[in-house]
Amino acid sequence: MRELEESVPAEDVLEEELIAFAAFALTHAACCDVVEVRVGERCIIEWCPSCRSLRTFVSPGQ
Numbered sequence: 344m345r346e347l348e349e350s351v352p353a354e355d356v357l358e359e360e361l362i363a364f365a366a367f368a369l370t371h372a373a374c375c376d377v378v379e380v381r382v383g384e385r386c387i388i389e390w391c392p393s394c395r396s397l398r399t400f401v402s403p404g405q
C-alpha cells in the first residue's frame with residue numbers, strides 16, 4: 344500500500360516532459376536553429392531565437 348506517497352507518479356511526469364519536449368521541437372522545427380543548452384545532467388534549456396521562446400526541460404534519471 345503506497346498510495347498517496349507522491350501526488351504525481353514519476354512516469355507521468357516523464358511522459359509529459361517528453362511530450363512537451365517533442366512539441367517544442369516540432370513547433371520550432373520550421374524556425375531557424377533552436378539552441379539547446381544542457382545544464383547539469385538532467386536539465387535542458389531550449390531556446391528559439393525566432394520566437395524568443397524559452398523552455399526548460401527536465402530529463403528523466405537513468
Ligand SMILES: [Zn+2]
Pocket residue numbers: 370371374375391392393394395396
Ligand atoms: Zn520558434
